[in-house]
Amino acid sequence: MNIIKRIELKNFRCHDEFSLNCDKPTTLIIGENGSGKTSVLEAIYLALRGKSFKGVDREIYKNGADFYRAEIEINDGQKIIIRFNGQKKEFEIDEKKSLRLPKKNRYPVVLFEPDDIYLVGSSPSRRRDYFDELFKQINDNYSVTLSKYNKALHQRNDLLKREIISRDDLFSWNIMCANYGAEIIKWRMQNLAKINEKMTNIYRNIAKNNDSCSIKYLGAEVDEGKYLRNLENNFERDRILGYTTFGVHRDDYEFIFNDKKADGSASRGENRSMILALKFIEAQILEQEVGKKPVVLLDDIFSELDEMRQKHLVDNFKNYQIIITSTSVPKEMMADKEL
Ligand SMILES: Nc1ncnc2c1ncn2[C@@H]1O[C@H](COP(=O)(O)OP(=O)(O)O)[C@@H](O)[C@H]1O
Ligand SMILES: [Mg+2]
Numbered sequence: 001m002n003i004i005k006r007i008e009l010k011n012f013r014c015h016d017e018f019s020l021n022c023d024k025p026t027t028l029i030i031g032e033n034g035s036g037k038t039s040v041l042e043a044i045y046l047a048l049r050g051k052s053f054k055g056v057d058r059e060i061y062k063n064g065a066d067f068y069r070a071e072i073e074i075n076d077g078q079k080i081i082i083r084f085n086g087q088k089k090e091f092e093i094d095e096k097k098s099l100r101l102p103k104k105n106r107y108p109v110v111l112f113e114p115d116d117i118y119l120v121g122s123s124p125s126r127r128r129d130y131f132d133e134l135f136k137q138i139n140d141n142y143s144v145t146l147s148k149y150n151k152a153l154h155q156r157n158d159l160l161k162r163e164i165i166s167r168d169d170l171f172s173w174n175i176m177c178a179n180y181g182a183e184i185i186k187w188r189m190q191n192l193a194k195i196n197e198k199m200t201n202i203y204r205n206i207a208k209n210n211d212s213c214s215i216k217y218l219g220a221e222v223d224e225g226k227y228l229r230n231l232e233n234n235f236e237r238d239r240i241l242g243y244t245t246f247g248v249h250r251d252d253y254e255f256i257f258n259d260k261k262a263d264g265s266a267s268r269g270e271n272r273s274m275i276l277a278l279k280f281i282e283a284q285i286l287e288q289e290v291g292k293k294p295v296v297l298l299d300d301i302f303s304e305l306d307e308m309r310q311k312h313l314v315d316n317f318k319n320y321q322i323i324i325t326s327t328s329v330p331k332e333m334m335a336d337k338e339l
Helices: 037-049 114-121 124-138 140-160 167-207 224-233 235-241 268-290 307-316
Strands: 004-012 015-021 026-030 068-074 079-084 089-093 096-098 109-112 213-218 252-257 295-299 322-326
Touching (some): 004 037, 015 037, 026 037, 037 068, 037 079, 037 295, 037 322, 114 124, 114 268, 124 167, 167 213, 167 268, 213 268
Parallel strands (some): 026 322, 109 295, 295 322
Antiparallel strands (some): 004 015, 089 096, 213 252
């Protein structure tokens, strides 16, 4: 079941040298704020996904150093080595080097950060990013289409900032935005339907009552033709503002609790249970769709949850490899590493 066996870091954030064996199903890393706990999870994420969830490479190597190195040993004895020399990052697996982590070497990850707890009431862009990251893990094609969309959008916005511009200048970018945009919405709705299929049941398992919940997509336009017309109809407004006001980059997700908007109606505890449910569903869907068991990274969230929810978290993920960071040792657990 364990995917990650050992971690070794050099000049990685605040760590000159760091090593940790994690051959047990649950690994607990304890340390004060600022001692480098999140950085360890960042390195694991980098080895499993090929990029950080926090920053870019030049922020990662230790101040004053001229390289960083992370070596992660995984279950079959294979080592993933990541090196960055200030210019270039390189992944080495079985003596094969590449600039990106090859798809076949990627593992799904369920990352739970303190910020996630506030997802229900946070900004639309935060929610968009959240689900984008999840959907990218579920479908490689989503990732590809999203980056094509963002490139086209960027070009369209650049044109809109020019002094002189006509409708015709935007034509080809409108077509691309509509084409990729409609596809993105389709993926989002499809994935959301998979989440919603499970949401109420899993929520009820946590809350032990009959409440229901789901997530609703507040979206642009599924039909490509209508999408295109919307872009065209917004020409004057977009030109004055200097950016694209319509499209999937502005869409949002709304949490629904007992048929009402959760933000403002659900209690703090209900919100937390919904997020917990979402995390369990993420793990299930990733396993189902990707065919590999995700590694679960719980970054400093125990202090945010009461004992009942802490217990749910550990029980629910008991068949997964879990790596937990915390400032203190939760009840009935022993620390594997103290920073
Ligand atoms: N490139 C870097 N070089 C040295 N220290 C860094 C670098 N990037 C971040 N830090 C520092 O590393 C420390 C550890 O950060 P973090 O892993 O978030 O700790 P924790 O999660 O334990 O609170 C922080 O104090 C931060 O200022
Ligand atoms: Mg931290």
